[in-house]
Amino acid sequence: MxxxxxxxxxxxxxxxxxxxxxxxxxxxxxxxxxxxxxxxxxxxxxxxxxxxxxxxxxxxxxxxxxxxxxxxxxxxxxxxxxxxxxxxxxxxxxxxxxxxxxxxxxxxxxxxxxxxxxxxxxxxxxxxxxxxxxxxxxxxxxxxxxxxxxxxxxxxxxxxxxxxxxxxxxxxxxxxxxxxxxxxxxxxxxxxxxxxxxxxxxxxxxxxxxxGTFQEEDDNEPVIFGVTTPLASWNPLWANLQFYAQLWSDARHAERWWDKLRIWFMPTGWRPDDVARRYPQAKQDLSRFQKFEVPLAWPQQLYVALQFAVYVGLGSYLMEHAEQLSVAALVLGCGLMAFGLFVLGTALENRPWALRLELLRLALNVPAMVLAGICGLWPVTALAWVLLLGYGLLSLFGLYGSRFLAGNARRLEAPAQPQAAAKHQQAAEHP
Structure with missing residues (x-):
């Protein structure tokens, strides 16, 4: 159980x-x-x-x-x-x-x-x-x-x-x-x-x-959540790789072989002196702390949330049927999950290539369905193909609909900003 x-x-x-x-x-x-x-x-x-x-x-x-x-x-x-x-x-x-x-x-x-x-x-x-x-x-x-x-x-x-x-x-x-x-x-x-x-x-x-590692929460010291080297990303793959990448970069740039090896097992935050000198890392100024945020219109956020729900369903399916699935089927399922969540992360970050990547994700569902049938991830029946077609069409409609609504929202907001600025200017000139 x-x-x-x-x-x-x-x-x-x-x-x-x-x-x-x-x-x-x-x-x-x-x-x-x-x-x-x-x-x-x-x-x-x-x-x-x-x-x-x-x-x-x-x-x-x-x-x-x-x-x-x-x-x-x-x-x-x-x-x-x-x-x-x-x-x-x-x-x-x-x-x-x-x-x-x-x-x-x-x-x-x-x-x-x-x-x-x-x-x-x-x-x-x-x-x-x-x-x-x-x-x-x-x-x-x-x-x-x-x-x-x-x-x-x-x-x-x-x-x-x-x-x-x-x-x-x-x-x-x-x-x-x-x-x-x-x-x-x-x-x-x-x-x-x-x-x-x-x-x-x-x-x-x-x-x-x-x-000796206990600390009570102090009412006079409000908690600021997060890490001292911010992730600054909504991508779950980068979230898992961020600090490994930093360690690898420091090990690669270290001049001494001993430093290249021991950096992995040293106290957290330790860096070779030569690397720290040539590649300094600035820590956050908590007195001016601001949470990481990427402006994204609500229709686009809704689209990502609905697509994420699909991957929650896929994850639940994999967990429920894991004992009956082959290693190849689990690898395919995990691969689909990782790639899909990566794409949704780029959408949340409003990357310039997010649209093209999302179209690629939807297109790859066709060969993924074929592979699912070959490795036994799930039964590939006529109904499965109909459902995939319906999912693809609804996703395309939602994708372009959300971008259209987001564009309209931006156009409506744009004229309001100069008007607000003009009113502010008038108020300043005629108090």
Whole structure:
């Protein structure tokens, strides 16, 4: 039973509830482009995880089989409680090292790139964390925690973390001493110097209190969300590659071979002296902080949102049928997902080539359907072709309709601006 898949409807309901709370309280914790970007990275992480999660599961099973000091009984309640607590302890150190070492931050930084903080941020996950995260959970295998227990407590730990990504819940009294709460997790997502790299626990805040990484949310220091080197993009592929690209660039420009190697494992932000001198990186001035924004008319935003819903459907299909699909089918599904979300990201950024790329995406659906039939991604029937044709025609109509409406909106706004300027000038001359 996949607990994460079962929880998806509850995630949607709670996000809608948070949007209603925004409206009732006069807050704006959501922006469409940011939310789609967060959800896109989450969908991409989930679907690519169908191909990569075996890395962690296989290594854990092998370690449990050959290195376990004991074989703990999976039916005993105390084993589940022990596993839940020890898992969170291991998660604390993975999470902490994810902030303190370059190679691990390259993966984990995806979760922190959003400059908003809401429940969609909780679903913003990396696609490359599988590379090294499994190492930190081997102690559970050595203790003898059965693989099924490990998988289940891992899912429960992740599910717990969803609700703490909100600005609507204040401090919760004595719970702040024991558990991760919305207040102390807001601190974790901050880029303020006071809050930076604090509160790493997944469920329990006691690890932070024990190891000196706890910081309380201060009413006099409003949280500024995001990372100190902004993503400045709505593209989920670049979100996953940004810090890797930066490390690769620094390694390539470093003069010493030792620096080219060790940069990956040095503390986060470390750069070779010669590279830092020749290629300085400016950090944000938080006193003049502005969120990343790209002006985009509402009809175009609506078009992207509807197309994104199609990819949510594709992701749900892949998750539900993953066990019956071949590796080739999963690769095709993940490839379609990655390319489609990349194209939608360029549309949200209003890139000059976004229209051509979107037309290419729609055209490639035809060969993708043929490949889907060959590798068994889904049954390719006459009805499937009719649905694809209908989807393509509706998309073309929506694409050009949204651009037409956006153009009309801009033309209507243009004359209003000179008139407003003229009225302002008259008021200045005749107070």
């Amino acid at each position: 996949d607990l994460i898949l079962l929880a998806v409807p509850f995630f949607i309901v709670l996000i809608v509830a948070e949007l209603l709370a925004d409206r009732l309280r006069g807050m704006r914790t959501y922006r469409l482009a940011d939310a789609i970007n967060s959800l896109s990275t989450g969908v991409l992480s989930t679907t690519t995880g169908l191909l990569t999660k075996g890395v962690g599961l296989v290594t854990y099973a092998l370690a449990w089989e050959h290195l376990a000091l004991f074989k703990l009984p999976g039916e005993a309640l105390w084993v589940w409680v022990l596993a839940f607590v020890v898992y969170d302890f291991c998660y604390y150190w993975l999470h902490r090292m994810g902030h303190e070492r370059n190679i691990l931050w390259a993966a984990h930084s995806v979760h922190h790139q959003s400059e908003d903080y809401n429940l969609s941020t909780a679903l913003r996950q990396t696609s490359s964390g599988f590379l090294l995260s499994w190492i930190f959970y081997l102690p559970l295998a050595v203790l003898g925690v059965p693989p099924l227990v490990f998988i289940t407590v891992a899912a429960l730990n992740l599910l717990y973390q969803f609700w703490v990504h909100t600005r609507h819940i204040p401090k919760l009294g004595w719970l702040e001493w024991l558990f991760i709460t919305p207040s102390n997790h807001r601190v974790h997502h901050a880029q303020n110097p006071l809050y930076l790299d604090r509160n790493y626990g997944g469920v329990f805040i006691v690890w932070d209190r024990l190891f």
